[in-house]
């Protein structure tokens with residue numbers, strides 16, 4: 001057997017089609033030690049059952065204190081690390097408990113009409129042009145606007161915070177990458193601090209005000225945790241769903257038989273979105289995890305403190321779990337994909353993301369049934385970075 005070459009898994013070229021590499025790992029080296037761009041070693045877990053086991057394993061935590069080689073971070077970033085996704089219970093449980101209610105399916109359902117109006121309004125603006133960049137004109141605007149409205153961030157600032165979060169996400173975690181992202185992180189933090197100050201002085205009916213009140217009430221939320229919470233919700237609330245709409249549309253353009261099925265039967269939209277999440281999901285890997293003790297996965301010992309990456313995109317294409325895993329089948333049932341993760345960090349915004357994805361894709365197909373790519377597929381560029389997988393731009397054409 002040939003040795004497996006070390007793929008540059010955070011590069012734009014790799015992101016274009018990571019699936020053959022992961023298929024090879026699943027078959028030959030399902031627990032695979034690789035070197036990341038910042039020279040840290042990482043273990044890639046690629047089979048469905050192993051990914052599930054890692055995400056459920058209480059011995060495998062998030063706290064970087066357990067890491068043997070923690071990523072280098074300047075002091076400016078430190079407050080942002082007090083967010084629920086970077087913490088283990090009991091801090092994780094306390095922080096998640098503060099916002100969980102707002103993201104429950106029943107309350108999220110109330111946003112349906114707002115999301116629909118927004119989707120229609122965005123398409124009204126481009127309809128006469130006959131072409132658009134689906135990412136910037138549509139896919140990004142929907143989640144960025146909705147999460148800004150929920151939090152109480154002025155909607156006119158949504159592209160500003162996207163610029164800052166984009167710099168953080170696409171930078172490598174090397175020293176140089178971190179230094180390059182620093183001014184954006186500083187600007188982002190300054191912005192969140194100003195927002196908090198404004199809501200302290202003039203409370204409104206929004207999530208930032210509710211969080212400021214929790215912080216003022218004493219022991220439930222520290223100042224750093226307040227800033228980190230707003231940061232996480234803003235970033236996670238839009239940087240992921242943009243890829244569900246973008247990657248999902250891309251998959252439909254590549255599979256016209258499936259897109260025709262959905263056009264003919266719009267009631268399929270729920271199972272269609274689950275399948276698009278599985279087939280071409282927004283996160284390639286889960287976020288970093290560090291075992292608190294040695295753990296054995298598929299017969300391989302991962303030493304305490306080494307970085308583990310559960311590759312969700314690979315688990316979701318594992319032929320041991322999904323029949324014809326490389327085939328897009330919008331009526332796939334059951335579909336226990338791991339696009340939203342699993343265990344205590346299971347995506348808090350899953351109901352919101354599903355609502356936005358369903359409305360965005362259904363509205364796009366209804367209003368622009370003859371959508372087509374406006375550039376050859378090999379001209380499309382994928383955003384670099386480790387965790388997320390999404391397009392920089394998706395130029396499309398349609399009838400005016």
Ligand code: HEM
Nearest residue numbers: 084085236237240241244286287340341345347348349353
């Ligand atoms: C299609 C869109 C989305 C996908 C695929 C997605 C996926 C994920 C995944 C895989 C995780 C777990 C990461 C890990 O375990 O390392 C996660 C966590 C999280 N997501 Fe999402 N997400 C999406 C949309 C959203 C939205 C709209 C929000 C809204 C605020 C959100 C907020 C969060 C939060 C706060 C966490 C951390 C939960 C915790 O640590 O307990 N996500 N998401």
